[in-house]
Amino acid sequence: MLWLCPEYVKLESMGSDIPPENRMFSDYISWDKLTEDGCWGKFDKDSYPPEELAKIGKSFWNTFISGKCEGLKAVLEEAYHRKIS
Structure with a gap:
């Protein structure tokens, strides 16, 4: 949403690496059960x-x-x- 309303976006690093054994369940179990914080993948705010x-x-x-x-x-x-x- 950064391109639509940047004033409402707070960039923060978040997420974590996804354990490979959890990937096969991604269509069947909510991400909060498969990841540390509910984010699919890792984002570093300083990457871009x-x-x-x-x-x-x-x-x-x-x-x-x-x-x-x-x-x-x-x-x-x-x-x-x-x-x-």
Whole structure:
């Protein structure tokens, strides 16, 4: 959210390395049971400048939302096709 409203983002280091044996359960058990603090992976606040994090975040969300929209479009087109058939 750093690219949308940076005034509300407090950058802090967080997370931890994920034990390899826990990865296979990630789709079935909540992360707070598989990780030390509920964060999936480790983040060091000094790894990237805030501007670069904002750019990465914007790119991620635009890609994510675009993919979800394409999926929704396909479902709606199929629903329409079934309705008029």
